[in-house]
Amino acid sequence: MSWKTAIQQWMRIVRYSILLAIRSMRNRTFRTFLTVLGILIGITTFTALMSIGVGMRTRIYQILNQFSGASMIVMSKISSTRPSIPAAVGTYLENITGVNYTVGIIEDFADVNGESVIITGIDPKNMEFLLGLSTEKGMSLSEAVKLEIYHACVIDTKLQKTLNLGINDTLLATSSTTGQILEFHIVGVVKSLQMGSMSFGGMVYTDLKVMQEIYATTNVLVYIVGLNSGVDAQNVKKAIAAVYPDADVITEDEILAMMNQIVGIINGVLLALSAISLVVGGLMILNTTMMSVLERTREIGIIKSIGAKRSHVLTIFLTEVLLISLIGGILGSLAAVGGVLAISSYMEAVYGFRVPYSFEPWIFIVGMLLAVGIGLLSGFYPSWQASSIKPVQALRYE
Amino acid sequence: MVKDIVILKNLSKIYDLGEVKVHALRNINLAIKEQEFSAIMGPSGSGKTTLLNMVGALDLPSSGRVIVDGVDITDFSEGEIADTRCKKIGFIFQFFNLVPLLTAIENIELPMLFAGNLTPQQARTRAKELLTLVGLGDRMYHRPAELSGGQQQRVAIARAFANRPAIVLADEPSGNLDRITGIEILQLMKKLNREEGQTFIIVTHDPAVAGLAERVIYVIDGRIAKDRPKGVASPDNSLVAEMKINKEHELARLHFLKKQIEILKRDLLIFNQRRNEIDPMLFRNIKEQYTAMIEDLRKKTRWLVKEEGEKYETAK
Numbered sequence: 001m002s003w004k005t006a007i008q009q010w011m012r013i014v015r016y017s018i019l020l021a022i023r024s025m026r027n028r029t030f031r032t033f034l035t036v037l038g039i040l041i042g043i044t045t046f047t048a049l050m051s052i053g054v055g056m057r058t059r060i061y062q063i064l065n066q067f068s069g070a071s072m073i074v075m076s077k078i079s080s081t082r083p084s085i086p087a088a089v090g091t092y093l094e095n096i097t098g099v100n101y102t103v104g105i106i107e108d109f110a111d112v113n114g115e116s117v118i119i120t121g122i123d124p125k126n127m128e129f130l131l132g133l134s135t136e137k138g139m140s141l142s143e144a145v146k147l148e149i150y151h152a153c154v155i156d157t158k159l160q161k162t163l164n165l166g167i168n169d170t171l172l173a174t175s176s177t178t179g180q181i182l183e184f185h186i187v188g189v190v191k192s193l194q195m196g197s198m199s200f201g202g203m204v205y206t207d208l209k210v211m212q213e214i215y216a217t218t219n220v221l222v223y224i225v226g227l228n229s230g231v232d233a234q235n236v237k238k239a240i241a242a243v244y245p246d247a248d249v250i251t252e253d254e255i256l257a258m259m260n261q262i263v264g265i266i267n268g269v270l271l272a273l274s275a276i277s278l279v280v281g282g283l284m285i286l287n288t289t290m291m292s293v294l295e296r297t298r299e300i301g302i303i304k305s306i307g308a309k310r311s312h313v314l315t316i317f318l319t320e321v322l323l324i325s326l327i328g329g330i331l332g333s334l335a336a337v338g339g340v341l342a343i344s345s346y347m348e349a350v351y352g353f354r355v356p357y358s359f360e361p362w363i364f365i366v367g368m369l370l371a372v373g374i375g376l377l378s379g380f381y382p383s384w385q386a387s388s389i390k391p392v393q394a395l396r397y398e
Numbered sequence: 399m400v401k402d403i404v405i406l407k408n409l410s411k412i413y414d415l416g417e418v419k420v421h422a423l424r425n426i427n428l429a430i431k432e433q434e435f436s437a438i439m440g441p442s443g444s445g446k447t448t449l450l451n452m453v454g455a456l457d458l459p460s461s462g463r464v465i466v467d468g469v470d471i472t473d474f475s476e477g478e479i480a481d482t483r484c485k486k487i488g489f490i491f492q493f494f495n496l497v498p499l500l501t502a503i504e505n506i507e508l509p510m511l512f513a514g515n516l517t518p519q520q521a522r523t524r525a526k527e528l529l530t531l532v533g534l535g536d537r538m539y540h541r542p543a544e545l546s547g548g549q550q551q552r553v554a555i556a557r558a559f560a561n562r563p564a565i566v567l568a569d570e571p572s573g574n575l576d577r578i579t580g581i582e583i584l585q586l587m588k589k590l591n592r593e594e595g596q597t598f599i600i601v602t603h604d605p606a607v608a609g610l611a612e613r614v615i616y617v618i619d620g621r622i623a624k625d626r627p628k629g630v631a632s633p634d635n636s637l638v639a640e641m642k643i644n645k646e647h648e649l650a651r652l653h654f655l656k657k658q659i660e661i662l663k664r665d666l667l668i669f670n671q672r673r674n675e676i677d678p679m680l681f682r683n684i685k686e687q688y689t690a691m692i693e694d695l696r697k698k699t700r701w702l703v704k705e706e707g708e709k710y711e712t713a714k
Contacts, residue, residue, distance in 0.1 A: 013512075016508075024499060298495075299497055299498070302495045302496070303497065304480065305454075306512065306557065307483045307485070307509050307561075308480065308512050309476075309512070310476060392451050392456045395491070395495065
């Protein structure tokens, strides 16, 4: 038989196998449904978790890019909650070659009527360019400082809606660090800080000097430093350490590496979870195929007695396994998209937090390959057993 | 000169069951000629089915040689054995053994698919011809569960013929059928042997079935005890007589039906001549009824068995 004829014959065997597989699946609808469900759950888990994992990674990069050009964060080893970096360090930083800007901030966690908020003390001139916030109502912090309004602050829209606060209201916040009750005067409302698809609520912005006055210090908690392009962050880090040995400097690359490590760990956990689902799906296929072989032992004997070779029997059973895997893979991919969209909408509606996701084509391709691969791997052994059955024994099987 | 289509030389089969060894066949020497209609007879456990399995390459002997259509298949690989079963051997089983998920026509196409000699269209055409040959032209797309026992066995016979095999092996082909249906099946097989020149080997424990064969090979305790060739009287010719009577009944019925058709056609002719005296719509209705009755009778005559030497003509 020439190779062309052999291929044509094999195609006919495959067509017949597909016909047999479809009829066999319809003959045992409930069992087919359960087997498909096993693969479906596995692929849904894999696709959904991978999409979320990729989405998270993308969002983290976006978050980092929010701080336009911020290259390093200088903190103090002395305290991570109380402002400990002297103002002189800021002046020195500004004069280091290659430094574009230096922004000192003081942050404090506080409680306002049961809501957790972050109070950020920042020079109003730096607020817009660093944080990218625009005033939605009332006046900006810059204008309030010019007008010398006492303890002026701006709050974000989320806090404003949550506590039903208005312009000129007094905001009383209990500091989590000191326990002090801090009083502010609301002059304006800014858009909530958007970090990709996540919106953080509960931000209060005030002048750095106000926070320094509250803490009775001229220090700052953190310096955010922006470097010019091409400048080696490590050299600047050494220069800072030479003047301020208590500095704890994190560069953008180090932040990125940390984030990547965290995301990597999260992705690893997600992969492990989806691997468990896939293994369960594979075991279901193995079980179903073994049962099918047992039930169709006589049928195998019949077709072998009329001339079927081992490869024909293998093709018949593996075709059924492949069909089940493909159906499970396709439905699983669709279920994953639906599930992720549903969860994301629910989380946003109830908790104000939208789960990041990204439906990359490679995730679906890998998902389908996994479905087919697991199906064939699980179904191969029982199919091979089927093809090895001796016809004379099989024909006696009741 | 008629050649030997199957040759068994010093054939033995031993089943090793651990402590016990079962000698199913002991030193069998047998040759079956082309176009022979042979029966292998014996009591239960005599080894007749084992012998059939050896001939049909369903099982391999422990020693000896098996030669089918001039080819020694004893040392064939698994693939070669499957190929031999596909192209040279046709099987008919007691319990029909059709693939339940396939229709009648698909069951017949299956051996042709495995042989790979025909295109799908050619296979479908041949399958239709075979189904018509066995009298099931109107049951092509029925699954085995939708067919009676006799019909399933007819499909099995058609399937056995799919690849024009050198021999057809039948293991108790009428064993699972009622007497009348069993006779019909055996008549069909005899007809195919006669008209198609097909070699048949039938395994049976029923002397009446064996009585149909030209040659009866008696197997007892794994050995050939007796080999009654063509011409020697069968110990039991009751089935032959019954089939003969059955044939005579069928012929009488055929003549009766032909006569009925003639009467109806004559009546229709007279009716046509008097069409002017009858209301046109009434005339049309009555004519349609006559035509339907004639067609119905013609269908009934079509599947009757023809007598040896007598030309069969469907009623015109």
